[in-house]
Amino acid sequence: MKLAIISTLAMSAIVLGAQLPQKAVIVSYPDETPDHILDQAKDAIKAAGGMITHEYKLIKGFAAKAPAKILESVQTWGNDYHAVIEEDQMVSIVTTDE
Structure with a gap:
């Protein structure tokens, strides 16, 4: 019975999480950050x-x-390895100044 309740709650969390608005971002870390920190974030x-x-x-x-x-x-997890999270957006070098 407990397994069914836990499964139902987990599935509800996944469905609700998928319904939240998604932001396109780039997440970067300092070069000395261990790979397991990135894996944890992903x-x-x-x-x-x-x-x-x-x-x-x-x-x-x-x-x-x-x-x-x-x-x-x-962004708040790492004490030694701070993630920089910025919005992913289009960048252009073409200007329209006349």
Whole structure:
């Protein structure tokens, strides 16, 4: 019986998490950050109903779509390794000044 209740609650959390508004972000960490810290952040984002859209090779970080609430948690976790989370947006070098 307890297993059924726990399963139902877990499924409800997943469904509710998937319904929260998703933000497209880039999450980056200092170069000396251990890989398990990034893995922990990616796992938390996935568990909250988000998804990892790209993993970067030149910097320690990744792009994701995730609920804002989990992004706040990811940013505050590390004492030694602070995540920088910024909105993912289009950048252009073309200007329209005339």
